[in-house]
Amino acid sequence: MLEIERKFLVTTDAFKQAAFKQTRIVQGFLNTHPERTVRVRIKGDLGFLTVKGISNKAGTIRSEWETEISAEDAEQLLNLCEPGIIDKTRYEIKVGNHIFEVDEFLGENEGLIVAEVELKSEDEAFEKPSWLGKEVTGELKYYNSQLSLNPFKNWK
Template sequence: MKEIERKFLVTSEAFKELAFKKTRIVQGFLNTHPERTVRVRIKGTEGFITVKGIGNETGASRFEWEKQITVSEAEALLEICEPGTIDKIRYEVKATNHIFEVDEFFGENQGLTVAEVELHEEQEKVKIPCWIGKEVTGETKYYNSQLSKQPFKTWNDEN
């Protein structure tokens, strides 16, 4: 129940040609408290509810619990979520021994593309593909829970 991942900005669309899977995701948040978030997600034809805890000092590791629910349950829960829905397409791209999940955002977060790679341990070595840019692991403004409240299109140079 521990998630270890690194997060990066994406600098080009080259990943799309390499993707072996593409899935639409719509999600909302029942709770966006920084110490615990509760997410409701429809991923393709499946529904999920997820609880995430606060990240460690690097932001790479945190508690995560996820349970599959029906799409109709997810749709009902999305109706009572906090304002701000995340709409994105997730591309899965294999790069050496890792799979990068690349999220291309739409709606109020259009223009933002972020890649995440899950790790077995925090110090694990990762070969970074050429379409990856700045690392943003631990930068809370890139958390989906925060993007639902302060979307990418509202950012200015100070954000």
């Protein structure tokens, strides 16, 4: 399955009032190789195992495979992950015909807020809310796998 998305920094917490869902996410990476990442995630009370392929040049499209696993299995797999666990709260906000997922990072990445919108095609038009800032699609340092290796708190 292909994932087509664009990623933006968020400039204010105004998105929180519009959120229809809020979920805590804890995730780690069994593999952070840029050509294939393997992620273990606990989202609420569900577990997931996800494999993502390399992105296209623009950073908008990549292969993604995901399956649900038990939260207990996910917790055990988190113990096998590379150092650098990602902890965040995800807010879901409907804007026009799209759902924005806004991740407010905690722990080592506290202070970073990133929004993603999934699209049906690279050039699909979408409404941009006022709290959306600079586009960072394709900037590797904003990928969760890279944030686990070089957290936001270490950026200068």
